[in-house]
Amino acid sequence: MGEPSRKTRTQVFTKQLDSFFMDIYAIGQFTGRFFREAFRPPIEWKEIIRQFYMVGYKSLALVSVTSFVTGIVFTKQSRPSLAEFGATSWLPSLVAIAIIRALAPLVTALIAAGKVGSNIGAELGSMRVTEQIDAMEVSAVNPFRYLVVTRVLATTCMLPLLMLYMSLIALLGAYLNVHQNEQTSLNAFFQNAFEQISFLDLFASTFKSLVFGFTIGIVSSYKGYYTTQGTQGVGKAANSAVVISMFLIFIEEIIIVQAVNSIRP
Amino acid sequence: MKKPNQHIEHNNAVIRIRDLYKSFGDNHVLRGINLDIRQGENLVVLGKSGTGKSVLIKIMAGLLKPDSGTVEVLGEHVDKLSAKELDALRLKIGFSFQHSALYDSMTVGENLAFPLQRHQRHLSADDVRKEVMRVLEAVGLAQTLKQLPSELSGGQRKRIGIARTLIMQPAIMLYDEPTAGLDPITSMEINNLINEVQESYHTTAVIITHDLTCAKSTGDRIAILLDGHFNHTGTFEEVVEKSTDPQVKSFYDYNFID
Numbered sequence: 108m109g110e111p112s113r114k115t116r117t118q119v120f121t122k123q124l125d126s127f128f129m130d131i132y133a134i135g136q137f138t139g140r141f142f143r144e145a146f147r148p149p150i151e152w153k154e155i156i157r158q159f160y161m162v163g164y165k166s167l168a169l170v171s172v173t174s175f176v177t178g179i180v181f182t183k184q185s186r187p188s189l190a191e192f193g194a195t196s197w198l199p200s201l202v203a204i205a206i207i208r209a210l211a212p213l214v215t216a217l218i219a220a221g222k223v224g225s226n227i228g229a230e231l232g233s234m235r236v237t238e239q240i241d242a243m244e245v246s247a248v249n250p251f252r253y254l255v256v257t258r259v260l261a262t263t264c265m266l267p268l269l270m271l272y273m274s275l276i277a278l279l280g281a282y283l284n285v286h287q288n289e290q291t292s293l294n295a296f297f298q299n300a301f302e303q304i305s306f307l308d309l310f311a312s313t314f315k316s317l318v319f320g321f322t323i324g325i326v327s328s329y330k331g332y333y334t335t336q337g338t339q340g341v342g343k344a345a346n347s348a349v350v351i352s353m354f355l356i357f358i359e360e361i362i363i364v365q366a367v368n369s370i371r372p
Numbered sequence: 373m374k375k376p377n378q379h380i381e382h383n384n385a386v387i388r389i390r391d392l393y394k395s396f397g398d399n400h401v402l403r404g405i406n407l408d409i410r411q412g413e414n415l416v417v418l419g420k421s422g423t424g425k426s427v428l429i430k431i432m433a434g435l436l437k438p439d440s441g442t443v444e445v446l447g448e449h450v451d452k453l454s455a456k457e458l459d460a461l462r463l464k465i466g467f468s469f470q471h472s473a474l475y476d477s478m479t480v481g482e483n484l485a486f487p488l489q490r491h492q493r494h495l496s497a498d499d500v501r502k503e504v505m506r507v508l509e510a511v512g513l514a515q516t517l518k519q520l521p522s523e524l525s526g527g528q529r530k531r532i533g534i535a536r537t538l539i540m541q542p543a544i545m546l547y548d549e550p551t552a553g554l555d556p557i558t559s560m561e562i563n564n565l566i567n568e569v570q571e572s573y574h575t576t577a578v579i580i581t582h583d584l585t586c587a588k589s590t591g592d593r594i595a596i597l598l599d600g601h602f603n604h605t606g607t608f609e610e611v612v613e614k615s616t617d618p619q620v621k622s623f624y625d626y627n628f629i630d
């Protein structure tokens with residue numbers, strides 16, 4: 108039994124791997140098309156604003172809850188280890204480093220990939236299978252510019268804002284915990300927190316968020332825009348929009364962290 | 373039966389198709405299509421499901437590329453145009469989709485205004501609104517202005533789809549299955565609408581259908597798509613009612629009770 112089934116499983120795996128790399132290649136081409144079309148007039152301002160709103164609206168609730176809880180829990184869990192060295196006064200700066208350098212960009216990106224990426228994949232996918240994209244094309248309106256460019260711009264610009272918002276809420280959560288235990292004032296907490304945060308940290312995190320947002324927008328739009336196989340394909344598009352976005356986000360995270368650390372003084 | 377139409381210019385072909393082939397892998401869909409569509413006529417393409425009718429008009433509108441052969445629309449080779457030239461040609465073509473393809477995130481009014489706002493930027497918001505109301509009234513659905521496509525019936529959606537193309541005042545209308553899935557009365561309304569469009573805008577139209585009532589009441593000429601090409605073209609009487617071809621006859625007997 109084992110031999111033939113193992114063979115087919117390898118075949119299935121190579122086929123999946125193959126289609127994954129095909130996807131990555133096609134996403135590269137899609138990115139090229141984005142830069143060729145994005146800044147040519149007419150610019151669809153109204154649709155861009157609507158997409159900004161959609162990205163913010165879709166992720167705001169989840170980002171708020173997640174960041175607040177993360178702030179509290181992270182502080183609470185770190186306290187005992189620091190207390191051992193009598194270093195609980197370092198808590199605010201430790202938490203701030205963790206949140207601003209690492210957690211906020213990654214967690215907002217993962218939340219947005221889940222909420223916004225799947226939404227874009229499904230929306231463009233259903234527009235493709237119900238021929239709405241073809242309808243736009245035959246009415247001589249460029250669907251790429253109207254649908255894809257607007258969404259990619261929205262995710263790219265909104266993610267840094269969401270990341271800053273998340274940092275702030277998470278720090279407030281952390282403050283709540285610190286205040287409860289050490290009666291630190293809000294002012295003192297934030298002064299302490301930002302002591303260890305450099306301009307490079309803020310810049311790196313903003314840059315990361317831009318890259319992550321761009322990735323989510325491009326990958327999800329690509330998956331939706333080229334949906335095939337009818338309604339079933341729409342579900343697949345939404346799903347693989349999330350999976351591929353997250354995968355690329357992790358890779359980009361590793362690369363950017365390495366790069367930033369190599370220039371950190 | 374449709375009355376003969378005086379506006380047809382028999383020597384002036386608006387769409388000219390020569391030796392057109394199109395396959396998807398091993399599926400050889402179109403195999404040597406030759407067809408002239410004359411200025412001002414309603415040409416009906418009749419054929420069974422899956423014979424490539426939709427593929428044919430998608431090629432006419434430049435949505436699909438032919439494997440070989442030529443498609444001339446208003447004197448231009450559709451598959452040889454640059455993106456810009458193709459867009460200019462598409463402004464003269466109205467495409468009514470098989471499943472309407474209305475933008476479901478927009479209201480009916482926004483659907484209709486969409487092409488207008490992007491191609492006639494000099495129009496004021498007020499002009500756009502007037503134009504939208506004009507075509508909505510032409511298709512008899514003025515009350516749906518603020519509704520979403522999901523709130524419309526299938527027949528209403530078809531008519532809005534037609535209205536959305538009429539707003540650009542196209543020279544050529546391409547209807548993909550305008551009556552599919554509709555009850556006989558609604559179908560008849562759509563057929564009448566198609567004829568009204570022909571009369572009031574002097575459009576040339578290609579009407580794709582497998583509904584013989586639609587073919588009979590809208591078509592000045594019928595072309596039957598069988599085995600990837602057109603064997604029979606002529607009036608409804610010539611190619612359908614008096615046909616001796618067994619495939620056409622069985623299609624007729626099954627489909628039509630007159």
Ligand SMILES: Nc1ncnc2c1ncn2[C@@H]1O[C@H](COP(=O)(O)OP(=O)(O)OP(=O)(O)O)[C@@H](O)[C@H]1O
Nearest residue numbers: 396399401419420421422423424425426427428582
């Ligand atoms: N984009 C495509 N990719 C692959 N195959 C396709 C594509 N479009 C159409 N086909 C195939 O071409 C054939 C003809 O399809 P088409 O949609 O033109 O049929 P039709 O005559 O319009 O049928 P219906 O009356 O059901 O609408 C079908 O076998 C279909 O599977």
Ligand SMILES: [Mg+2]
Nearest residue numbers: 425426470548
């Ligand atoms: Mg069809």
